[in-house]
Amino acid sequence: MSAREDTLARIAQNRPKGDHALPVVPNFAPLVGDDLEAEFGERLKRMGGRIAVPVPGEDPFAAVRERLDGAAVIASAVPEISGNRDLAQVARPQDLADVDVAIVRAVFGVAETGSVLFTQRELQVNAVAYLAQHLVVLLDPADILVNIQAAYRRADFAQAAYAVLHTGPSATADIEGVLIHGAQGVRSLTVILCPRGTTENATA
Amino acid sequence: MTNADQSGLREPAAESDRGQDGRPLQHAEAATQPVAVKAPREAQPRGAKIRGDRPIDQAEAAERFLAAPLHQKAHDARLWDLRSKRDTAAFGIPEWEELRELASQIKTHTLANLDRYLLEFEANAKANGVHVHWAADGADHNRIVHGILKDHGAKTLIKSKSMLTEECGFRHYMAGTGIEVIETDLGERIQQLDNEEPSHVVVPAVHKTRLDVAEVFAKTMGTDPENDDVHYLAESQRMHTRPLILNADAGMTGCNFAIAETGTVVTCTNEGNADLSGNVPKLQIHSIGIEKLIPKIEHLGVFIRLLSRSALGSPITQYTSHFRAPRDGTEMHMVLVDNGRSERLGMEEFWTSLKCIRCGACMNTCPVYRRSGGLSYGATYSGPIGLIIDPTFNKRKYSTLPFSSTMNGSCTNVCPVKINIHEQIFAWRKVLAEEHQIPLLKQGMMKAAGQVLSRPATYRAAIGAADSALKVLPRFAVYNPLNTWGKGREMPDSPRQTFHSWYKQNRMKKDGAR
Numbered sequence: 233m234s235a236r237e238d239t240l241a242r243i244a245q246n247r248p249k250g251d252h253a254l255p256v257v258p259n260f261a262p263l264v265g266d267d268l269e270a271e272f273g274e275r276l277k278r279m280g281g282r283i284a285v286p287v288p289g290e291d292p293f294a295a296v297r298e299r300l301d302g303a304a305v306i307a308s309a310v311p312e313i314s315g316n317r318d319l320a321q322v323a324r325p326q327d328l329a330d331v332d333v334a335i336v337r338a339v340f341g342v343a344e345t346g347s348v349l350f351t352q353r354e355l356q357v358n359a360v361a362y363l364a365q366h367l368v369v370l371l372d373p374a375d376i377l378v379n380i381q382a383a384y385r386r387a388d389f390a391q392a393a394y395a396v397l398h399t400g401p402s403a404t405a406d407i408e409g410v411l412i413h414g415a416q417g418v419r420s421l422t423v424i425l426c427p428r429g430t431t432e433n434a435t436a
Numbered sequence: 437m438t439n440a441d442q443s444g445l446r447e448p449a450a451e452s453d454r455g456q457d458g459r460p461l462q463h464a465e466a467a468t469q470p471v472a473v474k475a476p477r478e479a480q481p482r483g484a485k486i487r488g489d490r491p492i493d494q495a496e497a498a499e500r501f502l503a504a505p506l507h508q509k510a511h512d513a514r515l516w517d518l519r520s521k522r523d524t525a526a527f528g529i530p531e532w533e534e535l536r537e538l539a540s541q542i543k544t545h546t547l548a549n550l551d552r553y554l555l556e557f558e559a560n561a562k563a564n565g566v567h568v569h570w571a572a573d574g575a576d577h578n579r580i581v582h583g584i585l586k587d588h589g590a591k592t593l594i595k596s597k598s599m600l601t602e603e604c605g606f607r608h609y610m611a612g613t614g615i616e617v618i619e620t621d622l623g624e625r626i627q628q629l630d631n632e633e634p635s636h637v638v639v640p641a642v643h644k645t646r647l648d649v650a651e652v653f654a655k656t657m658g659t660d661p662e663n664d665d666v667h668y669l670a671e672s673q674r675m676h677t678r679p680l681i682l683n684a685d686a687g688m689t690g691c692n693f694a695i696a697e698t699g700t701v702v703t704c705t706n707e708g709n710a711d712l713s714g715n716v717p718k719l720q721i722h723s724i725g726i727e728k729l730i731p732k733i734e735h736l737g738v739f740i741r742l743l744s745r746s747a748l749g750s751p752i753t754q755y756t757s758h759f760r761a762p763r764d765g766t767e768m769h770m771v772l773v774d775n776g777r778s779e780r781l782g783m784e785e786f787w788t789s790l791k792c793i794r795c796g797a798c799m800n801t802c803p804v805y806r807r808s809g810g811l812s813y814g815a816t817y818s819g820p821i822g823l824i825i826d827p828t829f830n831k832r833k834y835s836t837l838p839f840s841s842t843m844n845g846s847c848t849n850v851c852p853v854k855i856n857i858h859e860q861i862f863a864w865r866k867v868l869a870e871e872h873q874i875p876l877l878k879q880g881m882m883k884a885a886g887q888v889l890s891r892p893a894t895y896r897a898a899i900g901a902a903d904s905a906l907k908v909l910p911r912f913a914v915y916n917p918l919n920t921w922g923k924g925r926e927m928p929d930s931p932r933q934t935f936h937s938w939y940k941q942n943r944m945k946k947d948g949a950r
Contacts, residue, residue: 235572239726239774243551246782252548254731255541257738260531279463279750282456325716326682345752358715358763362708380752381737389733390698393564393761394715400463402708403453403754406623406639408646409467409514410666411452415622416674416681417708417755 260381268343268376269425276346279400280413282422292426296333296368303332303366309356310337310370312426325359334364334418338371339388341423344379347399348423351392358394362417367401370426451666463750464706465639467517478506480648483632483811491836492815498808498840501643511643512806518639519800521749522850529741538738540854543791546696546729547781553696553729554772560699564761567769574604577773581606581688581721584769585615588719590685596703596710597621598690599637599794600725600773603816603829618680620709622673629656635810635818638747638796643809687713689759691724692793693739697732700760701770704743704753711757721769722759726777727790739793742852746795780828785863789824791853798847798857804840813837820847824860827868835873838864 264271273283284295306315338348402417455461481504484497526532571577610617619628623640630652634640646664654661659672689710693702701722703710714720744753762768781787799805799819810818815826826834838861847857
């Protein structure tokens with residue numbers, strides 16, 4: 233018998249008897265208050281991320297302008313800003329190893345945890361969100377969901393080839409509990425609250 | 437040394453990265469209490485001696501760990517800190533107990549219908565363009581993965597941390613194949629470079645101090661042996677590993693949850709290394725223990741809320757990644773590994789251990805684990821969960837482990853999927869005794885204790901002669917060289933008078949003899 237048939241046969245024989253119904257998961261009351269923007273920002277900061285709320289009429293990228301100005305290679309996956317590394321032209325993920333700043337838009341945010349979701353569609357090249365030194369995320373405040381339960385009711389997870397929740401930057405405390413950002417992935421993650429399709433194209 | 441106070445301890449807040457508002461952060465595995473181990477250097481205690489199938493002498497290894505007080509104290513403090521962070525996170529959610537119950541029931545349901553859910557997972561993964569493999573055991577898993585790598589002419593493999601691949605002995609197997617395996621989780625990489633197994637399922641190098649890490653990195657990566665700054669060590673590892681990631685021919689991850697309805701593999705990590713492993717090389721492999729199945733995406737809404745809070749006290753890991761289908765022009769393989777799980781499903785007293793989501797909460801709370809170190813167990817899984825899983829792999833080799841417990845039940849109380857861990861530890865003791873798997877000395881001890889305890893008169897005579905039960909029986913039972921948990925602990929001072937003699941003296945006189 234193959235390993236497959238063997239395992240399946242043994243499970244059929246050994247599985248716990250009785251009717252173990254799948255429980256219905258109730259809708260739990262949100263842990264956060266009504267101001268989802270503020271709740272999201274506070275939790276993101278606790279997870280090592282940064283939050284920026286642009287002043288209307290001023291540079292939406294003001295919070296990261298210094299970083300952008302100092303960057304040699306910028307990969308932008310959003311129309312709001314143009315970089316100098318075209319993700320559509322990237323042949324291999326490895327070619328993004330020199331990216332200083334990547335800019336992507338989140339599908340949604342989660343207030344309970346300060347997380348943002350990306351799929352392969354937003355990232356264009358998945359690896360850019362890890363190989364870049366710094367990640368800048370655009371998030372429409374209208375796209376902030378109240379909690380993780382609400383996030384997992386979204387269809388994105390079943391449809392995307394790759395979907396990922398980022399909550400702050402890459403982090404480790406594997407040595408004596410000392411927290412360090414940029415373990416293997418991005419050293420910083422900044423979320424700019426920025427409605428979809430309202431910002432004029434700016435140049436980096 | 438930087439930021440050291442007079443005792444040599446450095447506040448993690450002084451060293452850890454800070455938040456946007458300048459406040460210290462405590463996410464990921466970050467400590468809230470100082471654990472920095474001061475000089476003078478203390479040699480790192482090593483784990484249990486492995487002698488083929490012979491029973492692991494956990495007590496012996498624990499004794500060596502206790503004999504290294506700097507390591508032992510730092511280890512104890514660090515894990516208790518994680519346990520405290522877990523409590524704070526759990527208390528912050530009113531429905532915590534309900535979530536635990538739901539998680540437990542979802543796992544029960546899935547395990548009771550595991551064949552059906554595995555078939556559903558397989559069908560969906562195949563429909564997503566994924567190559568699905570089935571491995572009967574660890575050796576089978578290693579052969580399958582080796583075969584995939586050979587077929588693609590792969591010479592290097594980057595991987596993220598996976599307890600399953602540890603269980604399969606994957607790295608050891610690959611050492612003889614000419615294909616280089618590179619661990620990319622910082623803690624796991626430290627362990628790989630030091631030729632040691634991970635000592636904890638979540639924080640693999642938690643038993644090491646920064647001085648130990650500095651020594652390992654100096655030897656293997658050429659870093660400055662005198663520089664034990666944690667930022668320097670972590671950054672050196674990043675710079676050293678980055679080219680290995682970029683040039684790897686294949687990437688590999690484990691699996692925290694496998695979703696039947698979509699064929700998705702979910703990984704929960706803090707460093708982003710699983711996402712690099714899955715998104716940079718052209719070939720990606722995901723190894724999945726068959727018990728990782730859960731029915732639907734919506735159930736992640738229960739498990740994700742429990743996992744990182746139980747493990748680290750943070751609301752979620754930095755990355756929660758959902759791998760469903762290959763990228764354009766790449767290949768994706770999933771290996772479903774049994775390795776004794778379908779057998780364990782039939783063990784009436786022990787099958788619920790298959791619910792485990794590897795959060796490590798039971799380890800962090802366990803007084804034996806905190807004071808003996810994960811490597812003292814000489815097994816892939818250490819701590820309370822290890823005590824009940826390891827004997828299913830090898831009854832003889834791990835026959836002594838279920839005795840490394842105080843039976844305080846704390847493990848059961850913190851388990852996010854409500855496994856009755858301490859009851860299973862007790863049940864294993866019975867099974868191993870009945871099957872004569874426990875060492876003769878321990879059998880003799882239990883037999884003698886049983887004889888004394890079963891005869892009230894003998895018991896009273898025994899303790900009367902010594903004036904105290906604690907002076908006879910518990911010393912005999914507690915400080916027996918094979919009874920690990922008595923090591924390094926002193927029992928409270930025994931009362932000058934036994935309860936029985938006090939009762940006889942004070943009550944029997946007044947109330948009349950009974």
